[in-house]
Amino acid sequence: MGGEMHFSSLSYLLLLLISFPLFSHAQVDTPKPPPSPSSYTPPDNYLIDCGSSGKTVLDDGRTFKSDSDTSNFLKTNEDIVTSVDQNILSDTVSNSSSPLFRSARIFSEVSLYTFITKPGRHWVRLYFFPLPHQLYNLTVAIFTVQTEKFVLLHEFSVRDNSKGVFKEYLVNTTGRFSLQFKPKKGSCAFVNAIEVVSAPDQLISDSASSVPQWRTINGISNYALQVSLRLNVGGPVLSPKNDTLSRTWLPDTPFNAFPEGAKTVMGSKPIIYPDGGATPLIAPNSVYSTAEVMADSETTNPNFNLTWEVNVEQSFSYFIRMHFCDIVSQSPNDLYFNVYINGMMGVSGLDLTTKTGGRLNAAYYTDLVLNATAVTNGSIKIQVGPTVDSNLHKAILNGLEVIKMSNEADSLDGLFAVDGSYKGPGRIKMKIVAGVGLAMGAVALLGLAIVFVRWKKRPKDWKKKQSFSSWLLPLHACQSTRGGFLSSKSSSRRSSIFSSRKSKSTHSSFFTGLGRFFTVTELERATQNFDEKTVIGVGGFGKVYIGALEDGTKVAIKRGSNGSEQGINEFQTEIQMLSKLRHRHLVSLVGFCDQQQEMILVYEYMANGPLRDHIYGSNKPTLSWKQRLEICIGAARGLHYLHTGTSQGIIHRDVKTTNILLDENFVAKVSDFGLSKDAPMDQGYVSTAVKGSFGYLDPEYFRRQQLTEKSDVYSFGVVLFEVLCARPVICPKLPKEQVSLADWAMHWQRKGMIEKIIDPAIARAVSSESLRKYVEAAEKCLAEHGVDRPGMGDVLWNLEYALQLQEAATQIHLPEDKSANLIAFKKPGEQRSEDSHVSGATDDSEVTVGSPVFHQMGNFQGR
Numbered sequence: 001m002g003g004e005m006h007f008s009s010l011s012y013l014l015l016l017l018i019s020f021p022l023f024s025h026a027q028v029d030t031p032k033p034p035p036s037p038s039s040y041t042p043p044d045n046y047l048i049d050c051g052s053s054g055k056t057v058l059d060d061g062r063t064f065k066s067d068s069d070t071s072n073f074l075k076t077n078e079d080i081v082t083s084v085d086q087n088i089l090s091d092t093v094s095n096s097s098s099p100l101f102r103s104a105r106i107f108s109e110v111s112l113y114t115f116i117t118k119p120g121r122h123w124v125r126l127y128f129f130p131l132p133h134q135l136y137n138l139t140v141a142i143f144t145v146q147t148e149k150f151v152l153l154h155e156f157s158v159r160d161n162s163k164g165v166f167k168e169y170l171v172n173t174t175g176r177f178s179l180q181f182k183p184k185k186g187s188c189a190f191v192n193a194i195e196v197v198s199a200p201d202q203l204i205s206d207s208a209s210s211v212p213q214w215r216t217i218n219g220i221s222n223y224a225l226q227v228s229l230r231l232n233v234g235g236p237v238l239s240p241k242n243d244t245l246s247r248t249w250l251p252d253t254p255f256n257a258f259p260e261g262a263k264t265v266m267g268s269k270p271i272i273y274p275d276g277g278a279t280p281l282i283a284p285n286s287v288y289s290t291a292e293v294m295a296d297s298e299t300t301n302p303n304f305n306l307t308w309e310v311n312v313e314q315s316f317s318y319f320i321r322m323h324f325c326d327i328v329s330q331s332p333n334d335l336y337f338n339v340y341i342n343g344m345m346g347v348s349g350l351d352l353t354t355k356t357g358g359r360l361n362a363a364y365y366t367d368l369v370l371n372a373t374a375v376t377n378g379s380i381k382i383q384v385g386p387t388v389d390s391n392l393h394k395a396i397l398n399g400l401e402v403i404k405m406s407n408e409a410d411s412l413d414g415l416f417a418v419d420g421s422y423k424g425p426g427r428i429k430m431k432i433v434a435g436v437g438l439a440m441g442a443v444a445l446l447g448l449a450i451v452f453v454r455w456k457k458r459p460k461d462w463k464k465k466q467s468f469s470s471w472l473l474p475l476h477a478c479q480s481t482r483g484g485f486l487s488s489k490s491s492s493r494r495s496s497i498f499s500s501r502k503s504k505s506t507h508s509s510f511f512t513g514l515g516r517f518f519t520v521t522e523l524e525r526a527t528q529n530f531d532e533k534t535v536i537g538v539g540g541f542g543k544v545y546i547g548a549l550e551d552g553t554k555v556a557i558k559r560g561s562n563g564s565e566q567g568i569n570e571f572q573t574e575i576q577m578l579s580k581l582r583h584r585h586l587v588s589l590v591g592f593c594d595q596q597q598e599m600i601l602v603y604e605y606m607a608n609g610p611l612r613d614h615i616y617g618s619n620k621p622t623l624s625w626k627q628r629l630e631i632c633i634g635a636a637r638g639l640h641y642l643h644t645g646t647s648q649g650i651i652h653r654d655v656k657t658t659n660i661l662l663d664e665n666f667v668a669k670v671s672d673f674g675l676s677k678d679a680p681m682d683q684g685y686v687s688t689a690v691k692g693s694f695g696y697l698d699p700e701y702f703r704r705q706q707l708t709e710k711s712d713v714y715s716f717g718v719v720l721f722e723v724l725c726a727r728p729v730i731c732p733k734l735p736k737e738q739v740s741l742a743d744w745a746m747h748w749q750r751k752g753m754i755e756k757i758i759d760p761a762i763a764r765a766v767s768s769e770s771l772r773k774y775v776e777a778a779e780k781c782l783a784e785h786g787v788d789r790p791g792m793g794d795v796l797w798n799l800e801y802a803l804q805l806q807e808a809a810t811q812i813h814l815p816e817d818k819s820a821n822l823i824a825f826k827k828p829g830e831q832r833s834e835d836s837h838v839s840g841a842t843d844d845s846e847v848t849v850g851s852p853v854f855h856q857m858g859n860f861q862g863r
């Protein structure tokens with residue numbers, strides 16, 4: 001009865017309540033445990049069928065307690081459950097395979113399950129299926145699941161309601177274990193069933209070999225683990241009832257990358273579990289008694305590898321367990337081979353005979369750790385094959401487990417820690433560029449000195465103005481004393497106002513490079529006290545108003561919603577960027593205001609608003625193909641100037657159709673520089689947290705977090721397809737393959753049938769040569785790798801060529817109509833509409849972190 005001494009009276013009660021096989025089988029301390037235990041009764045065995053009114057018995061004999069019987073583990077403020085009547089199950093629910101999916105508990109606030117556990121590793125198994133509910137739509141629920149130390153799921157959602165989702169973890173617990181369900185703001189969380197079950201101590205040891213094979217990695221017990229895949233190689237599905245630890249093993253066929261070379265074998269002799277080695281708990285008989293071996297290939301080259309390929313999430317390290325058992329040889333010493341992981345040596349010359357004490361049919365397993373840095377391709381390739389010098393041409397694999405290890409954020413999903421802090425690559429890079437940092441530190445010190453000197457000389461009334469810019473921004477502005485902050489036409493008129501204004505403004509000398517300084521009063525007058533009626537757009541930054549200055553000049557006034565750090569950063573970036581830039585195809589900054597903690601930017605007014613509104617989603621007159629080409633050419637010029645026109649080059653980072661604005665003559669101008677970055681000088685890229693808008697985001701940038709101007713080229717390629725096809729770049733309502741415009745367009749382009757999906761409104765007028773040239777350019781922009789994408793200069797050239805081809809075709813086909821046609825193209829001026837827009841207008845393409853479509857992209861920072 002020694003085992004009972006471990007339990008406090010409370011845990012005793014709880015256990016009495018929840019785990020029916022209680023102490024009758026509980027492991028009792030015996031002087032010497034049997035060498036190969038073939039069955040295991042978990043000391044902690046919490047099985048909960050959430051939301052269920054009665055207990056649920058599975059076909060493997062395990063009983064899940066009902067919701068009410070387990071409510072003492074749960075701390076929540078609400079009591080919302082949903083379930084489906086067993087008799088009127090819809091097809092989809094009944095086919096989601098497990099009765100555990102038939103009921104669920106829903107949480108609209110943070111809720112916590114707490115269990116008393118024995119210290120050690122525990123299986124944590126979670127079941128999710130978005131059942132229908134009158135109030136909550138579970139297919140759009142987004143939530144985080146975490147323990148006290150580890151994030152298991154970050155902004156997770158289950159959009160597919162055709163099958164249940166099962167997640168399996170191994171977490172080392174101390175005396176208490178808690179599981180927190182945290183809905184994303186405005187959403188809810190749910191769970192259908194929970195298992196928290198002890199795992200035997202010997203299941204995962206504390207050390208494993210590294211790949212490539214050169215050292216031992218210790219401290220595995222410090223990681224939380226998630227089972228990505230468990231394969232019964234060469235055998236059938238093993239369900240929990242066939243396994244010693246209620247695990248599921250899948251057949252390897254879908255992952256076998258070279259099935260032609262593999263032969264399935266099945267052993268007939270009983271499996272031996274050698275002392276001190278594998279046990280039936282590590283893997284049952286049924287795993288070791290089937291395998292894949294190298295097929296006899298007397299005719300062809302007998303030297304090849306058996307290969308399995310498993311898709312995994314990048315930027316995580318993986319614990320890989322391989323199971324071997326020589327069930328084929330007639331005599332020992334016949335199996336001797338190499339194990340490779342992702343092309344690197346995992347085990348060199350694995351000799352099963354020596355590993356198993358010279359016995360055949362003996363179980364053996366080996367553990368390898370593949371570091372995240374070696375998971376480069378979103379997949380892990382596992383290979384077994386003959387050694388170079390051997391003429392045995394034999395290799396075998398019986399079982400395979402691929403297990404994800406928690407990362408530096410102690411997370412198994414994304415880069416956010418349990419306290420919500422971001423532990424992403426930006427931080428690691430910081431160390432690498434410490435040298436650069438030091439230099440920057442010196443510059444910062446110098447800057448501080450200047451601030452200090454300025455502080456000493458501060459104007460007496462500085463406090464009244466409450467302005468942060470006078471202390472932060474001028475450092476930069478002082479060097480650039482260019483006064484030309486105006487766009488082409490009306491510059492002379494405007495600059496006269498500015499000069500007169502300047503003389504009155506105490507800010508004058510600081511801000512010559514930054515455009516005019518406005519007072520809050522001036523802008524209130526311009527917008528009738530920021531009247532809602534003058535709002536012409538809402539963006540991530542805040543609202544955009546139309547206003548008229550005293551001289552009648554129309555301006556767009558973008559007012560930051562609050563002083564968040566991100567807001568201040570973007571505000572400053574935008575001012576600094578725009579102060580460096582003057583171009584016909586970039587929106588000009590007229591001035592700004594930072595009085596009274598306001599962050600307001602004043603731009604030239606763009607009468608025709610965002611390009612997107614002229615392509616779809618509003619009832620503005622359609623643009624002709626030629627107009628679209630001219631607009632794209634204008635935007636390309638603007639971007640080309642950004643990339644090459646300034647001494648350093650600038651990356652926009654948020655190229656999209658809502659950031660391309662049209663003036664009264666339909667001249668395109670690129671806007672919104674809040675995210676822009678100076679292009680790198682030396683190493684060719686900037687390492688930075690991923691920002692931008694979904695649907696336009698360069699996948700390579702997303703993967704590697706290295707920003708180059710080619711990321712803008714990618715986004716511009718998406719813009720080109722958007723202009724051509726007149727549909728949103730992400731449209732979650734469409735069938736899966738159509739959701740992303742970039743994928744869908746490339747799909748048809750590869751088939752050579754892009755005309756199938758182009759905007760019907762222009763389909764007839766587009767000349768096929770022009771279209772071909774245009775799509776060619778767009779396609780190149782979307783190349784997988786940045787290096788394969790053209791520069792903006794090339795794109796520009798191709799678009800101009802496409803325009804020429806269109807003009808040539810128009811002249812040939814419509815000789816009489818030519819002049820009429822040209823007039824028609826000029827029409828936009830008279831179609832000017834009342835509801836005009838400006839920079840930063842409504843951005844529906846912006847998706848925040850973990851939206852249902854992209855929940856797996858954990859490290860995206862939504863704006």
Ligand SMILES: *[C@@H]1O[C@H](CO)[C@@H](O)[C@H](O)[C@H]1NC(C)=O
Pocket residue numbers: 091095
């Ligand atoms: C659902 O299951 C039934 C029987 O179990 C099967 O006949 C049917 O094809 C399944 N439907 C789907 C959509 O998988």
Ligand SMILES: *[C@@H]1O[C@H](CO)[C@@H](O)[C@H](O)[C@H]1NC(C)=O
Pocket residue numbers: 132137138139140
């Ligand atoms: C739940 O939301 C999804 C996605 O918006 C939608 O397709 C589905 O119809 C909604 N379901 C219910 C029951 O409202």
Ligand SMILES: *[C@@H]1O[C@H](CO)[C@@H](O)[C@H](O)[C@H]1NC(C)=O
Pocket residue numbers: 119120121172173201221222
């Ligand atoms: C669990 O963690 C503790 C402390 O980190 C360690 O001592 C113990 O060996 C671990 N247990 C297992 C089964 O990994």
Ligand SMILES: *[C@@H]1O[C@H](CO)[C@@H](O)[C@H](O)[C@H]1NC(C)=O
Pocket residue numbers: 236237238239241242286
């Ligand atoms: C799994 O267990 C069931 C029931 O115990 C049995 O009928 C079946 O043969 C087993 N499958 C394997 C592959 O061992």
Ligand SMILES: *[C@@H]1O[C@H](CO)[C@@H](O)[C@H](O)[C@H]1NC(C)=O
Pocket residue numbers: 303304305340342343344383385386
């Ligand atoms: C097996 O794969 C490894 C790594 O991918 C490779 O180095 C080796 O040459 C391959 N062996 C054979 C016989 O093809």
Ligand SMILES: *[C@@H]1O[C@H](CO)[C@@H](O)[C@H](O)[C@H]1NC(C)=O
Pocket residue numbers: 217317369371372373405
């Ligand atoms: C992977 O490598 C990095 C850097 O070498 C190291 O800090 C980290 O601990 C390694 N991860 C594992 C799981 O060994």
Ligand SMILES: *[C@@H]1O[C@H](CO)[C@@H](O)[C@H](O)[C@H]1NC(C)=O
Pocket residue numbers: 377379
């Ligand atoms: C990456 O994966 C693709 C497809 O899965 C494969 O063709 C390619 O060879 C892989 N590259 C490397 C370096 O493993």
